[in-house]
Amino acid sequence: MLVGRRIRSVAVQRPDIVGCPEPEEFSRRATGRKVENLGRRGKYLLLHLDRNLDMVFHMRLSGHIQVREPGEPPPYERVRIGLSGKRVLSFVEPRALGRVWLADRTDYPDALRGMQRMGPEPTSPEFNSRWLGSRLAGRKAPVKNLLLDQRICCGAGNIYTDEALFRAGVGPTRPGGSLTRAEVANLARSMKHVIRAAIRHCGTTLGDGRYRRPGTQAGSNQKYLKVHAREGADCPRPGCTGTVHRIRIGNRSSYFCPQCQA
């Protein structure tokens, strides 16, 4: 759908969506480049272009990209990229919190240091109980917050941290350093499981469904959520008589079952 196409034009509808360089230079440098490959690192999407350039997208809370035919642009289109072969890539972002950057692959800018500092992918062998244990050791912050730290568990967000903690039977407010070795190992395994399942189900489309996998289709992972966004529901663990609670941790909601998550 994208690989092999050449960028013919770039139209920035919302300048603050472009992280760097400045929108004008962003457009100038991207125009004429060819998409050689696609990639992902944590929550960042990568278009590897020729001349050693990467176009890097982050969808934040409500963004998505779609490759469409020319014509009426979708609502909330913030950046429009005209491609060879009569296609248009639209970066759609209602809340305008997402960003796109253009970077030299061998010299990423400061603006992308968050991406550079990310830890191992939860799906990789490097993400194991040894890694997680080393990151949680000595920490007093709630384990929920530490899992949201992309330097510790890249790609994890509010949904998947809740689900992994439930699966591991670990309460979200537990200080990171208080987990036993067995709990850490369990949590690492649970995170792998949750992230793999989410990828298999093409992501989680919640509520108003603004999240969309590329191509505007909804994901299906929301059907498999055990606790997230299920406040008041009976705990899904067989035999448990508890209900799903919602609390605020660090200004964000956490869902969990107090009876099976110690």
Add this chain to the structure above:
DNA sequence: CTTGTGTCCTGTAGGC
């Protein structure tokens, strides 16, 4: 270094 809080932005849901 760690930790908690506020901010960016827009839209929707729910209370009154």
Add this chain to the structure above:
DNA sequence: TGCCTACAGGACACAA
């Protein structure tokens, strides 16, 4: 109906 507040898939700057 309209106005107000709370909340939403995230990350970062900043203060203590």
